[in-house]
Amino acid sequence: MRSELELTPIAKGDAADGPHYLALRDQIALGIEMGKLAPGSKLPSERQFQGDSGAARGTIREALFQLEAEGLIYRRDRSGWYVSPPAVTYNPTRWSGFMTYVAEQGRTPATETLSKELVSAPPAVADIFRTAPGTPLYNIHRRRSIDGRAVLVERIIVDPTLAPGLVDRSLDGSLTQILAGDYGLTVVRNRVDMRPCALVKFAADALGVKPGTPGLLVVRTSIGADGRVVEYDQEYWRHDAIRVHVDLDVRG
Amino acid sequence: MRSELELTPIAKGDAADGPHYLALRDQIALGIEMGKLAPGSKLPSERQFQGDSGAARGTIREALFQLEAEGLIYRRDRSGWYVSPPAVTYNPTRWSGFMTYVAEQGRTPATETLSKELVSAPPAVADIFRTAPGTPLYNIHRRRSIDGRAVLVERIIVDPTLAPGLVDRSLDGSLTQILAGDYGLTVVRNRVDMRPCALVKFAADALGVKPGTPGLLVVRTSIGADGRVVEYDQEYWRHDAIRVHVDLDVRG
DNA sequence: TAGTGGTCTAGACCACAGA
DNA sequence: CTGTGGTCTAGACCACTAG
Numbered sequence: 063m064r065s066e067l068e069l070t071p072i073a074k075g076d077a078a079d080g081p082h083y084l085a086l087r088d089q090i091a092l093g094i095e096m097g098k099l100a101p102g103s104k105l106p107s108e109r110q111f112q113g114d115s116g117a118a119r120g121t122i123r124e125a126l127f128q129l130e131a132e133g134l135i136y137r138r139d140r141s142g143w144y145v146s147p148p149a150v151t152y153n154p155t156r157w158s159g160f161m162t163y164v165a166e167q168g169r170t171p172a173t174e175t176l177s178k179e180l181v182s183a184p185p186a187v188a189d190i191f192r193t194a195p196g197t198p199l200y201n202i203h204r205r206r207s208i209d210g211r212a213v214l215v216e217r218i219i220v221d222p223t224l225a226p227g228l229v230d231r232s233l234d235g236s237l238t239q240i241l242a243g244d245y246g247l248t249v250v251r252n253r254v255d256m257r258p259c260a261l262v263k264f265a266a267d268a269l270g271v272k273p274g275t276p277g278l279l280v281v282r283t284s285i286g287a288d289g290r291v292v293e294y295d296q297e298y299w300r301h302d303a304i305r306v307h308v309d310l311d312v313r314g
Numbered sequence: 315m316r317s318e319l320e321l322t323p324i325a326k327g328d329a330a331d332g333p334h335y336l337a338l339r340d341q342i343a344l345g346i347e348m349g350k351l352a353p354g355s356k357l358p359s360e361r362q363f364q365g366d367s368g369a370a371r372g373t374i375r376e377a378l379f380q381l382e383a384e385g386l387i388y389r390r391d392r393s394g395w396y397v398s399p400p401a402v403t404y405n406p407t408r409w410s411g412f413m414t415y416v417a418e419q420g421r422t423p424a425t426e427t428l429s430k431e432l433v434s435a436p437p438a439v440a441d442i443f444r445t446a447p448g449t450p451l452y453n454i455h456r457r458r459s460i461d462g463r464a465v466l467v468e469r470i471i472v473d474p475t476l477a478p479g480l481v482d483r484s485l486d487g488s489l490t491q492i493l494a495g496d497y498g499l500t501v502v503r504n505r506v507d508m509r510p511c512a513l514v515k516f517a518a519d520a521l522g523v524k525p526g527t528p529g530l531l532v533v534r535t536s537i538g539a540d541g542r543v544v545e546y547d548q549e550y551w552r553h554d555a556i557r558v559h560v561d562l563d564v565r566g
Numbered sequence: 567t568a569g570t571g572g573t574c575t576a577g578a579c580c581a582c583a584g585a
Numbered sequence: 586c587t588g589t590g591g592t593c594t595a596g597a598c599c600a601c602t603a604g
Contacts, residue, residue: 081592084525107570118594120372123571128526132512140571140601149509157564254560257401258510258530258553260384272572273336274380276528278510301510308506308560312409333573359589370575375590392582392590524591 082117086125094134094145102209105135105143131276133302139270149305150208154254154282159238160206169208176203176215176268178229180222190283191221191291198222200229202237205268213303215268219294224286237293247292251285256306265298276301334369338377346386346397354461357387357395383528385554391522401557402460406506406534411490412458421460428455428467428520430481432474442535443473443543450474452481454489457520465555467520471546476538489545499544503537508558517550528553 093099106114111122126143129135137143150167164171181201188195202218218237220228225245233240241247259279266273280297345351358366363374378395381387389395402419416423433453440447454470470489472480477497485492493499511531518525532549 083592109570118596120595121593124592128512131526131528133510137571138602140569141603142570154560155562249564252560252562252564254558254562256508256558256560257556258385258528260380274383276383276510304509306506306508306558308406308504308508310407310504310506310562312501312504335573361589370577372576373574376573389590390583392588393584394589 083121083124083128086111086115086117086122087128090125090129091132091134099145101145101147102211103145105145107142130302136300136302137271139272146302147209147211149303150213151305151307152280153307153309154252155308155310157238157249157252159236161236164208170210172207172210173234174205174207175233176205178202178233180229187219187294190294191219193221200225202229202233203268204233208303211303212269212300214297214299215265216295216297218296221291224290224292241292247286249284249292250287253283253285255279255281258301259298261298261300269298269300271300278304280304280306335373335376335380338363338367338369338374339380342377342381343384343386351397353397353399354463355397357397359394382554388552388554389523391524398554399461399463401555402465403557403559404532405559405561406504407560407562409490409501409504411488413488416460422462424459424462425486426457426459427485428457430454430485432481439471439546442546443471445473452477454481454485455520456485460555463555464521464552466549466551467517468547468549470548473543476542476544493544499538501536501544502539505535505537507531507533510553511550513550513552521550521552523552530556532556532558 090105099105105126108119108122108126111117112119115122126135126137130137133146133149135143136146150164150169152163156163158166161171161173179201180198183191183193183195183197183199185195187199188197191197191199200218200220200222202220203215204218205212205215207213220241222228224247225241228240228245231240231244242249257279259277260274261269261271261277263273265277266275278299278301280299282293282295282297283291284293284295286292342357351357360371360374360378363369364371367374378387378389382389385398385401387395388398402416402421404415408415410418413423413425431453432450435443435445435447435449435451437447439451440449443449443451452470452472452474454472455467456470457464457467459465472493474480476499477493480492480497483492483496494501509531511529512526513521513523513529515525517529518527530551530553532551534545534547534549535543536545536547538544
């Protein structure tokens with residue numbers, strides 16, 4: 063399969079351009095920006111690049127890692143490198159769920175429940191729910207995709223006394239709507255923590271990426287009118303899939 | 315210099331532990347968590363690790379990159395690898411500046427002005443300020459540190475008609491306070507955008523890191539009472555230095 | 567089964583930090 | 586100056602994907 067991407071073989075004395083891997087990066091990035099490579103399309107193989115550029119495979123990979131860190135490309139394990147689709151914008155100030163805001167941005171969201179069970183609260187979690195360690199809590203694992211590409215895996219914890227029988231329902235849609243509509247749980251306060259991270263094993267496996275791939279951890283704590291925690295949610299995002307936007311009035 | 319970190323030489327048939335570089339990662343991470351390596355302290359050199367573990371230098375480096383991506387360690391160019399200090403928490407809902415919130419967290423902030431000048435607004439920037447391209451605007455570059463370690467470089471744009479003579483002052487402190495105190499510019503709305511990124515050349519150079527090092531881009535747009543943009547600020551953070559916390563009342 | 571990326575080795579030379 | 590990380594080569598074998 064010939065790629066439409068043209069690579070200039072590496073010159074000899076090219077110190078002016080900086081390291082080879084950055085020159086390579088620039089060529090590939092240019093190809094993406096010029097639209098020669100559409101989002102979602104596959105890049106030539108590493109060995110293909112090797113032949114075209116004359117660089118060693120390690121150097122090629124360094125260029126690809128660079129582009130991956132920038133969010134321009136991603137990989138599917140042992141399948142190949144692909145051009146990243148645009149990121150979606152997540153706005154924690156708006157109380158609309160994933161299914162809604164992804165659709166609003168013209169993309170197709172999907173949710174898949176990986177597991178749901180009743181577990182005993184470990185001390186750290188019990189603390190968040192202001193209950194005793196060992197208290198039974200719902201623990202839900204879900205994977206969410208945009209346009210068929212898995213972008214996040216999440217672990218949700220809900221207090222069963224607030225939403226009895228929750229795990230007997232289908233959770234492949236909007237949990238927000240279920241909690242609000244079926245249980246009358248309205249959220250008055252939303253706490254969100256975000257930090258760049260490396261995807262830990264369980265998240266990496268669920269997303270089909272290499273452990274250590276850069277990611278973004280978003281932790282949401284939703285608090286109801288009575289001050290109780292309605293939902294505690296840890297979301298591990300692919301770093302190239304999300305953009306966070308906060309818009310707020312300044313008080314004090 | 316002997317390190318206090320003990321490494322187990324890599325066994326032969328150790329497929330059970332996964333790849334060598336992850337086993338190595340685990341050993342080093344353990345050393346950090348156990349407190350054998352304090353924040354800010356230097357790790358053994360790559361060649362030192364090589365001798366201790368028996369792995370090739372490339373494998374060693376892979377383990378180190380992994381830890382870097384996780385935010386546990388960072389490097390100083392051609393100097394060595396160091397244990398990362400804890401991250402500070404940034405709360406965009408509170409209108410307090412860097413100098414304030416860093417100090418509140420028991421750390422020592424510092425600001426350094428790299429450049430300040432009057433420039434012509436490029437189209438994209440003019441659009442944000444709702445003015446014509448070519449309009450003169452203040453362009454300020456600053457570098458900010460925590461406990462002596464550079465953690466972010468920022469580019470701030472301010473409309474000189476709102477803050478005449480701004481660049482004639484010392485900007486090594488809180489710009490927030492200057493704009494509010496000396497110019498009476500109060501902010502009623504704050505827009506914040508965040509996304510993981512790779513540090514581009516100018517930011518990488520200013521922070522003394524390799525281009526492509528993972529980072530977090532925070533873009534803040536502060537809007538005054540009259541609806542005009544008071545300050546437009548792009549902050550490039552080291553990814554291991556920041557944590558974002560948003561706490562808000564849900565409306566609508 | 568053929569091709570892909572994932573891991574690993576064992577070298578080499580360079581630019582730069584720091585004493 | 587010495588030691589550090591930064592870059593690069595030219596191989597090798599493996600685990601897995603996908604046709």
